[in-house]
């Protein structure tokens with residue numbers, strides 16, 4: 001018979017084996033969780049799936065019951081396991097999970113960005129693999145494609161100023177700034193062995209090195225300068241050539257990595273040479289409220305006197321100190337500017353979120369680039385001391401709060417920014433050289449659909465001569481029947497754009513889908529949202545991101561309140577250039593295609609500062625009623641009209657009954673002049 005002690009020992013050994021297996025299984029479960037996180041990130045699937053969590057709990061409780069395990073204990077353990085797995089997925093998606101090696105894109109091997117990325121990872125004690133890309137654009141593309149977790153890009157240099165490419169990428173891309181890193185840039189001359197400076201025959205370097213050391217390089221009498229894609233390549237060549245008269249420019253760390261010696265340190269034009277880098281991620285990462293934090297944004301000021309000052313005044317008045325203001329030309333708008341603003345503040349802080357709301361209504365366009373731990377503020381933050389964290393208890397909801405606009409508070413209406421409460425002055429929107437809203441009145445006219453180059457060119461000339469200022473033409477047509485003409489698509493848009501250029505008119509066309517928005521915004525001056533898409537919230541959100549005026553048609557069965565709520569979607573994301581277009585609503589009346597709600601004009605003028613446009617073509621559906629209602633709209637205080645005109649209305653491929661001929665349009669334009677607009 002076995003001794004009791006040895007029996008106990010045997011049992012304990014069995015327990016030890018079981019513990020080993022349990023822990024191994026937990027480890028394996030988390031490895032699978034890691035794969036799930038990757039799958040979800042690749043398909044941009046939400047991390048939290050409450051249904052799935054409930055199913056998992058129910059399944060393990062069932063197993064516990066049938067295996068005779070304590071159900072409550074199993075439930076508790078699994079709750080913990082699931083919570084841990086969600087928080088790991090959050091961390092890995094934000095690119096900051098310590099156990100997982102991060103992939104970080106940088107431009108150029110052994111560039112200063114490369115070294116900054118290494119520093120960023122090492123001060124945070126995170127393992128990482130640097131992925132070298134040929135350009136900044138390629139680094140951002142790799143990030144967007146999910147090939148890397150972070151990208152590190154230079155944003156400003158104390159000597160050379162702002163890095164324009166990075167600013168352009170921030171403007172165009174859907175990425176968030178989640179950190180910054182400042183490094184002192186110690187440019188050195190490096191070679192295979194010491195040599196008198198006069199004997200140097202070739203200097204190999206990347207562009208920034210040649211630029212920032214230009215004065216020193218001028219003192220080398222016999223050296224030709226050879227531009228290389230990156231410091232790594234330059235140094236590798238110098239090392240391979242083994243010729244002491246060939247030298248490279250780069251950081252001492254880079255020289256060491258390539259077996260070169262430093263011949264001369266501090267060769268940059270400016271002794272204090274620092275570069276600030278931004279760390280980008282696909283998703284925002286919340287920063288603890290206690291950590292020093294900066295927020296970066298792009299702001300386009302309204303076309304009003306003192307508009308920029310008013311916007312910056314919002315930051316000052318709310319106690320946010322601005323750390324940087326940089327102006328850049330606004331793309332496609334010669335001599336207009338947008339501003340890159342950095343200030344001390346955290347979007348997770350309600351005070352900052354309020355200030356951002358106020359900023360949205362003072363600006364024409366606002367894009368929040370991210371809130372991130374500050375390492376270069378005037379406060380006492382030290383690099384690395386404000387490690388960006390996904391706090392242990394950060395929920396997915398917390399991340400989403402950062403990514404989406406703050407909801408209206410209970411006391412406010414659905415349309416806080418669209419309301420007069422946010423802004424008492426009328427919003428004036430600039431389209432080309434035209435101003436819409438405030439005191440002016442203008443007419444947008446053209447065919448329902450672009451049908452051919454000839455048709456749109458002829459219409460453009462006719463409406464221009466009659467006095468229209470903006471050319472309309474649908475190319476993506478939301479037709480009631482799938483068998484009806486659907487529009488010419490992108491080809492039609494080219495034709496519309498050409499007709500607009502030929503007649504000197506800005507153009508407006510309808511956008512139907514999220515994936516059309518960016519491309520269309522490049523080509524048209526105003527993006528129209530059709531009645532059927534008024535509450536396509538994904539589309540509205542996307543339109544909030546572009547710097548283009550939007551004409552938002554009223555939904556055919558929407559109340560004014562719902563309509564302003566839809567406008568608010570665009571405003572709340574950042575684009576304040578929204579005009580509203582009344583185009584008739586569904587009522588019991590069948591004599592007209594829709595009932596043109598002219599009451600909406602004074603109501604909107606009272607409730608909102610946004611310009612109000614009226615479309616009597618769709619509002620009536622009958623050619624004969626267009627002119628009377630157009631005049632009535634002007635008399636009631638509309639800021640403009642949208643009218644369908646066709647060279648041969650009866651043959652129009654869409655909306656033939658309501659399209660005006662050229663003479664009819666001319667006579668309408670004349671009769672409008674006799675209308676006295678509402679005060």
Ligand code: PEP
Nearest residue numbers: 448530531532553583618
């Ligand atoms: C249009 O303007 O041609 C159009 C389709 O309008 P709505 O969305 O108002 O029907």
Ligand code: MN
Nearest residue numbers: 448644654655
């Ligand atoms: Mn139409």
